Amino acid sequence: MSQDYEKFIQNIKKKTGIDLSLYKEAQMKRRLTSLYEKKGYKDFEEYYQHMTSNQMLFDEFLDRMTINVSEFYRNGKRWEVLQEKIIPKLLGQNKKLKVWSAACSTGEEPYTIAMVLSNFMPLSSISIHASDLDENAIARAKNGTYPERSLQEVPAEMKNKYFTKDGMFYKVDDAIKKTVTFKQENLLADSFEQNYDLIVCRNVLIYFTEEAKDTLYKKFSDALRPGGILFVGSTEQIFNPSSYNFETEDTFFYRKQ
Template sequence: MVNDYEQFIEKIKVKTGIDLSLYKEQQMKRRLTSLYEKHGFKSFLDFYRGIEKDNELLYAFLDRMTINVSEFYRNGKRWEVLEKKFIPELLKNKRNLKIWSAACSTGEEPYTIAMILSKFLPLSEIKILATDIDENVLQKAKIGAYHERSLNEVPIEMKRKYFQKDNDYYVISDEIKRTVTFKKHNLLSDPFEINFDLIVCRNVLIYFTEEAKNSLYNKFSNALRQGGIFFVGSTEQIFNPGKYNLEPIDTFFYQRI
């Protein structure tokens, strides 16, 4: 007989594209049981019926099932450097920039890039590729609903312009969503596209071995056009950038030479 949790998994997959069977069952059940009990439900199916009726419950579920804690405009000063110094430089030569947010998790990073670019270009001209190995986080990114804590660094005017508040959650506007194409991609084994003007890959490479990092720096460098920019996380300084045909142009920014 199909149990309560298995039915819940099936229904959630149809509704959101998220496959809970890919997570450790005991751990996920524990996490979700405490969530539904907190909201006064008695079973997974009861909880699902609640989700059907109330977006707030759907967002709470999405929040609970992803462990990744990500934020918009994380390390805000670095995004300021991108906006003030490098985007104008890149746009001097061409309007249709080719941009990749690699290992984008639940979407905060590519959506941040889109908001920054919206100060320079109409949204209809912005195209960003965003990839991650985890299909579930990509589905969550496409839904685009975020807990208030993820928006701590978002400038007030961007918050007003591009987010709709729904109780404790903020839903990003469709016009920003349309600028981003999400795809599943494994950094270690899948081929990279080429001729990018900007590649953003932050707070991911710290999880790889030195050998894997070495290979990835080469692959990222080859994926950039000459003069293209590589923006890394605040714990990921490249100690020998010349080895990868990169040169430092600001803290955590490198340029293909």
């Protein structure tokens, strides 16, 4: 690791508590180098100095670091499995589900969970905890306005029922928005609540090192009740689930033993 980047990592950790060394170095360094070069800075040191006195620059750095790529019902087939197989089983064990959308980005994921759950219960009975590292992403999630491309995989009946077209954008229905409580959270540094029935954390872990993933799987396992489910993204299979007290319930779904 170059000294310049290492110093940058230390500074960021001191300032924010975010540990960039837990992310895959080549990817993160490339992403951030292109960001500071675009702004006309010559190295990480100069970039950091300007960032500390310019909130917009700092917010942009956080945005770039947390990679907000999201859409509703992403990888639709997995959401079908959640709806047809996983949720009915969970509801057989618990009438009121404790659900967490971890690293929820701009809100598409927790709102999708709410729509799936709306097939089983009134919206007033649904309560989802959603968290992300990036305050800008959370602000956008609370706003609930999305470009059409985010809705490509939304089933037609859900689109008609829970979205209103607003110019070039779509707004999520307030009744869906009320089901989700957003909070800023650092997955690697913060402690988690306990006894979740379902934790959804998709398309985030691919950016972490193996050590960081290992830590997170342990933390997620501890946060689930026995029989609870962890739902991960389509490139994030856990190859040794039993070492985290998980067994495979379905592809990308893991049940805590």
